[in-house]
Amino acid sequence: MISLNIDDIQKNWSGFIKLIEEGNTLIITQADRPIAEIKPISTSTPQKKRRPIGLCEGEFIVPDDFNDPLPEEIIDLFDNP
Secondary structure (H helix, E strand, O other), rough: EEEEHHHHHHHHHHHHHHHOOOOOEEEEOOEEEEEEOOOOOOOOOOOOOOOOOOOOOOOOOOOOOOOOOHHHHHHHHHHOO
């Protein structure tokens, strides 16, 4: 990791981009306090694929009383824990 302050980066942005392309991680500081990390994007790991819709279709059935009001004893538990 290479630690740099904002002023250094503004003076030579293209040079620091080259460092990132070479695989270096840059820590950006302001007033000697780290505020950001810039690192190269890993191209060796494949992007996550989205799960198909309906993958678990039929494994769960919503009961007919799903939208019915809760019983009083359960509502009381919310009101008086």
